[in-house]
Amino acid sequence: MDGNSAIGEAAIRAGCRCYFGYPITPQNELTEYMAMHLSRKKGCAFVQAESELAAINMVYGASLVGARAMTSSSSPGISLKQEGISYLAACELPAVIVNMQRGGPGLGSISAAQSDYFQATRGGGHGDYRTIVLGPSSVQELADLTMRAFELADKYKIPVIILGDGVLGQMMEPVEFKKEAPAELPIRENSLRGATGRPSKIVKTFTSNPSELEEINWSLFRRYTLIKKQETTCETFMVDDARLVVIAFGIAARIAKGAIKTARAEGLKIGLLRPITLWPFPEEQVKEVAKTTGQFLVFEMNMGQMIEDVQLALAGQGEVAFYGRPGGVIPAPSEVARVITRLYYQKGLK
Amino acid sequence: MKLIYSRPKSLKKAVFHYCPGCGHSVAHRLICEVIDEMGLQEKTLGIPPPGCSVFAYNYFDVDMAESAHGRGAAVATGVKRAYPEIVVFTYQGDGDLAGIGTAETIHAANRGENITTIFINNAVYGMTGGQMAPTTLCGMKTTTTPYGRDHLLEGHPIKMSEILALLEGVAYIERVAVNSPSNIRKTKKAIAKAFQMQLDKRGFSMVEILSPCPTNWKMSSVQAWKWVDEEMAKVFPLGVFKDVTEKKDAD
Amino acid sequence: MLIKTLIAGFGGQGVLSMGLNLAEAAMLEGKNVTYLPAYGAEVRGGTANCTVAISDDEIASPVASSPEFVVAMNQPSAVKFQHHIQSGGLFFLNSSLVEVEILRGDIEIVRVAANKIAEELGSPKAANMVMLGALTRKSGLVELASMIETLKRIMGAKKKLVDVNEKALKTGYDLF
Ligand SMILES: Cc1ncc(C[n+]2csc(CCOP(=O)(O)OP(=O)(O)O)c2C)c(N)n1
Ligand code: SF4
Numbered sequence: 001m002d003g004n005s006a007i008g009e010a011a012i013r014a015g016c017r018c019y020f021g022y023p024i025t026p027q028n029e030l031t032e033y034m035a036m037h038l039s040r041k042k043g044c045a046f047v048q049a050e051s052e053l054a055a056i057n058m059v060y061g062a063s064l065v066g067a068r069a070m071t072s073s074s075s076p077g078i079s080l081k082q083e084g085i086s087y088l089a090a091c092e093l094p095a096v097i098v099n100m101q102r103g104g105p106g107l108g109s110i111s112a113a114q115s116d117y118f119q120a121t122r123g124g125g126h127g128d129y130r131t132i133v134l135g136p137s138s139v140q141e142l143a144d145l146t147m148r149a150f151e152l153a154d155k156y157k158i159p160v161i162i163l164g165d166g167v168l169g170q171m172m173e174p175v176e177f178k179k180e181a182p183a184e185l186p187i188r189e190n191s192l193r194g195a196t197g198r199p200s201k202i203v204k205t206f207t208s209n210p211s212e213l214e215e216i217n218w219s220l221f222r223r224y225t226l227i228k229k230q231e232t233t234c235e236t237f238m239v240d241d242a243r244l245v246v247i248a249f250g251i252a253a254r255i256a257k258g259a260i261k262t263a264r265a266e267g268l269k270i271g272l273l274r275p276i277t278l279w280p281f282p283e284e285q286v287k288e289v290a291k292t293t294g295q296f297l298v299f300e301m302n303m304g305q306m307i308e309d310v311q312l313a314l315a316g317q318g319e320v321a322f323y324g325r326p327g328g329v330i331p332a333p334s335e336v337a338r339v340i341t342r343l344y345y346q347k348g349l350k
Numbered sequence: 351m352k353l354i355y356s357r358p359k360s361l362k363k364a365v366f367h368y369c370p371g372c373g374h375s376v377a378h379r380l381i382c383e384v385i386d387e388m389g390l391q392e393k394t395l396g397i398p399p400p401g402c403s404v405f406a407y408n409y410f411d412v413d414m415a416e417s418a419h420g421r422g423a424a425v426a427t428g429v430k431r432a433y434p435e436i437v438v439f440t441y442q443g444d445g446d447l448a449g450i451g452t453a454e455t456i457h458a459a460n461r462g463e464n465i466t467t468i469f470i471n472n473a474v475y476g477m478t479g480g481q482m483a484p485t486t487l488c489g490m491k492t493t494t495t496p497y498g499r500d501h502l503l504e505g506h507p508i509k510m511s512e513i514l515a516l517l518e519g520v521a522y523i524e525r526v527a528v529n530s531p532s533n534i535r536k537t538k539k540a541i542a543k544a545f546q547m548q549l550d551k552r553g554f555s556m557v558e559i560l561s562p563c564p565t566n567w568k569m570s571s572v573q574a575w576k577w578v579d580e581e582m583a584k585v586f587p588l589g590v591f592k593d594v595t596e597k598k599d600a601d
Numbered sequence: 602m603l604i605k606t607l608i609a610g611f612g613g614q615g616v617l618s619m620g621l622n623l624a625e626a627a628m629l630e631g632k633n634v635t636y637l638p639a640y641g642a643e644v645r646g647g648t649a650n651c652t653v654a655i656s657d658d659e660i661a662s663p664v665a666s667s668p669e670f671v672v673a674m675n676q677p678s679a680v681k682f683q684h685h686i687q688s689g690g691l692f693f694l695n696s697s698l699v700e701v702e703i704l705r706g707d708i709e710i711v712r713v714a715a716n717k718i719a720e721e722l723g724s725p726k727a728a729n730m731v732m733l734g735a736l737t738r739k740s741g742l743v744e745l746a747s748m749i750e751t752l753k754r755i756m757g758a759k760k761k762l763v764d765v766n767e768k769a770l771k772t773g774y775d776l777f
Contacts, residue, residue, distance in 0.1 A: 022450065023445070023475050023478035023481040023494070024478060025477070025478050025479070028478050028479050028481065028493070031481070031494060032493045032494055035493070035494040035496055036496050039495075039496075039497065039503065040497060048481065048482055048494045048504070050452060050484065051419075051420065051449065051450035052450075076419065106416075106418075107400055107416065107418070107419075
């Protein structure tokens with residue numbers, strides 16, 4: 001199954017019945033999958049919106065009434081959605097937003113890239129907020145993390161972003177769908193479904209009282225602290241005896257893993273740390289690895305974005321090098337292997 | 351010997367990347383011919399959109415500046431307001447103009463921006479692989495209307511020429527097609543007239559071109575040309591919807 | 602062992618279904634597989650290609666910068682991809698449509714008159730299957746039996762279609 005369709009199937013199995021989207025390559029298969037399975041079905045909604053701006057606001061509406069709702073796009077369209085994401089975050093509404101990244105800035109290229117890391121992990125729109133950001137690196141993980149995204153969104157009343165890329169969306173790999181949500185999900189508390197038997201409620205973000213807004217911001221960040229504590233995840237591969245650890249996410253991590261296996265075969269002690277939650281970033285895990293390894297290489301398909309989180313986590317401990325290919329260029333594992341090997345020898349780790 | 355066919359000066363020597371039978375190629379050529387004949391090559395700025403015509407700047411030998419999806423009319427507004435001497439045209443698909451850019455288009459037209467819009471209506475999103483466009487016909491199957499467009503769910507095909515003709519700021523609107531030699535001749539005349547409106551500072555002018563997309567309609571070129579007449583033109587009748595120069599003659 | 606195959610041709614020649622067939626057959630044999638079609642503006646103007654990676658281990662990247670096997674179903678693909686093939690690799694040419702001279706001496710060239718053979722079989726549309734048969738035999742990527750089983754899975758109930766394609770596949774396989 002292709003990655004885009006796998007997200008669609010996983011979303012439906014997670015109880016998502018509302019999808020709103022606007023065509024953009026390389027994620028159209030997802031929109032089309034949802035059109036096939038959600039249009040003209042009772043209790044389901046599929047709308048091809050007139051723009052991404054409209055689509056994210058439709059998600060906002062569906063979330064207001066308690067639906068598990070999703071939208072998807074690729075980089076230029078995600079920029080348009082930022083306004084809506086800011087409102088979702090402010091109103092504490094769950095939603096799942098998929099970004100199958102492509103090269104940028106501007107219209108860029110339709111090839112896979114990782115240049116929206118900053119946008120995704122720093123909130124992205126205006127105001128002081130965060131979203132949970134998940135970084136899958138295989139078709140199987142696209143499916144698994146989509147299911148997790150809906151759970152996290154509901155649990156913490158927060159928009160969750162799945163940060164994939166063009167290659168993950170387009171490629172086909174075997175995939176297994178693990179669990180299924182109950183056919184009828186309980187109606188989320190605080191859904192605005194009419195004030196029957198209760199006083200009417202308001203969902204709003206605007207207030208003329210700064211201290212009221214400050215309290216809202218504080219409460220958001222209290223929740224963010226909780227999320228950091230409970231939901232941070234990452235994968236490590238052969239880090240125990242490693243003298244050099246590569247840190248990469250998504251498709252880049254997958255390429256790096258191939259490169260590391262090649263280097264290991266030649267006796268170089270190299271490991272991999274792959275953040276799965278990009279926000280919250282696995283700071284503690286990076287620190288833990290730094291206890292035994294002094295040399296890091298951050299590899300990204302951009303000019304260096306996640307590296308800032310790595311540096312913040314390390315706080316001066318260890319040495320961090322960087323290798324990046326921007327613009328939608330997908331480096332081969334052999335290229336990354338060369339980079340790693342050179343660094344390994346340069347730093348006298350052999 | 352008389353030269354009866356040559357490449358227009360403002361059309362670059364490049365092989366079109368469009369699919370065989372695609373209306374974009376014809377439309378490009380006609381615009382270039384008009385630009386040549388009106389002597390506008392050095393005064394023109396074209397604004398192509400994301401869409402199959404995203405590489406239009408490879409073909410037009412005039413200044414070209416890409417716009418974000420749907421924002422052509424807004425970009426052209428800025429261009430023309432800042433530098434009225436330029437002749438500016440936007441080149442937009444139906445997803446671009448009638449979907450994501452409806453607001454920009456309607457408001458530029460309503461303000462009577464002195465710009466020219468070439469609107470390619472092929473009833474689908476071509477570039478992204480044949481999804482429903484706002485102009486997709488009822489019953490038509492696309493990748494996002496796998497069961498056919500149903501007006502109860504997805505609305506009726508939107509008729510931009512008719513809608514825009516209602517606005518005061520609009521000088522000229524005509525709907526044409528590029529599916530036969532006589533229609534192609536009419537299209538060229540319409541494009542020339544639209545540019546003339548701009549030169550005469552009459553306000554917003556637009557030519558809507560019904561344009562075959564054999565690839566996403568899943569037809570041969572010949573079938574697609576026929577389909578424009580037999581199906582599309584029924585929903586989108588050809589003709590002039592507004593012409594302020596005519597109105598003047600009347601009163 | 603990781604092996605990548607790139608298949609290219611005109612849209613409508615069935616190059617994507619060749620790739621899918623190969624990928625699913627390998628999956629059936631319990632191998633790790635990725636399949637990556639080229640998409641978007643690249644495929645305007647009527648060309649298509651896809652990459653299949655097959656491996657016993659996890660696959661690091663589904664993209665092939667220098668594939669072991671390349672299939673060119675038409676002339677433009679032959680021109681475009683001949684320089685991408687790994688040294689020592691195999692270049693499958695549809696000699697019914699490819700006339701261009703191949704300038705490399707470090708690869709093996711396998712010529713298959715796929716269209717001609719398919720026409721002789723009375724099913725001109727099955728040229729892709731003739732080529733796929735030849736690829737199966739010469740590359741040894743998967744068993745012929747897995748290919749046939751996959752064909753049946755993909756085409757399902759359409760028995761006649763399965764028969765035609767199966768025949769073409771076997772004919773291609775028996776060429777070598
Ligand atoms: C903000 C944003 N969203 C989506 C896209 C993807 N996209 C590129 S072209 C296009 C629509 C193409 O359709 P149309 O305007 O009808 O032109 P055609 O390709 O048919 O000529 C879309 C949705 C984009 N470039 N930017
Ligand atoms: S997809 Fe359609 S609109 Fe795009 S180039 Fe091909 S025929 Fe033209």
